[in-house]
Amino acid sequence: MLAKNARLKQINTNTLWDKAYLSLKSALLAGKYAPGERIILRKVAQDLGISLTPVRDAINRLAAENVLDRGGVGQGGGASVPLLNSWEFNQLMLIRIGLEPIAAEASVKNATKSKILNIEKYFEQMKKLAKARNLSAYLDAHYKFHFGIYELANQEILLRAIEATWLRCGPTLNLALPEYNPGQKRHKHHLAALNALKQGNGKKLAQAIFADIESARGDIFHLLK
DSSP states (O other): OOOTTOSSOOOOSSSHHHHHHHHHHHHHHTTOSOTTOEEEHHHHHHHHTSOHHHHHHHHHHHHHTTSSEEOOOSTTOEEEOOOOOHHHHHHHHHHHHHHHHHHHHHHGGGOOHHHHHHHHHHHHHHHHHHHTTOHHHHHHHHHHHHHHHHGGGOOHHHHHHHHHHHHHHHHHHHHHGGGOOHHHHSHHHHHHHHHHHHHTOHHHHHHHHHHHHHHHHHHHHTTOO
C-alpha cells in the first residue's frame, strides 16, 4: 500500500530495477528531495510497494552516477542527497546555460500545435502553483515545462546531458524555494519562452531559456555557502 503523502508513485512488478531507478530519478529532477536528506531503502521500498533489492540497486546506480552520496548498509541504509556549495552549484548552472539554449533553439522545428498545447498546460500549472505557494508541486511542473521543450529537439545525447545536470541541481532548487518566489520572478522568462515556441522563433526561445537559468543562478548562488 502506498504510504500517505508518499513522494514516489507505486509501480508494477516488471523490470523493477529500472522502474525504481526512474521513479527516484523523477523525484530528484522535480526537486522532491532536499539537499542533505537521507534516502532510506525501507521507506522507498514501502512507497513504491516493492522489495528492498531493486531499490538498493537503483540507489547504487544513482550513487555511481554521482547523483547521490552513498549511505550506510543494510535495510536501514541508503544514500543521501548531496549538499552543494555555491561553487559546485554555479558550475552546474553554467553547464545548464551552455546546453539548454541549444536544445531550446533546436526544438522549434518539431513543435506541433498539440505539443505546444501540452507545454502550455505546464506553464499554466506553474502560474497557479506559484500563486498558491505550492512550491514543491511548482518544481515538478517547472521541470516538465522545460523538458517538454527540450525533448522536441530530438537530440538524445544532448537531452541526457541536460538531465544529468538537473539531477544534481533539482534538490538545491528545493532548498532555496522558501527564500524567493520563482513563479513571480521567472514568470516573464517562461512566458517569453512559450511565446517564442508558438512563433517558431528558436533564437528568442534560446534567449528566454538563457535568461531564466541566469536569473535562478544569480539568486540561488547567494543563498549557498
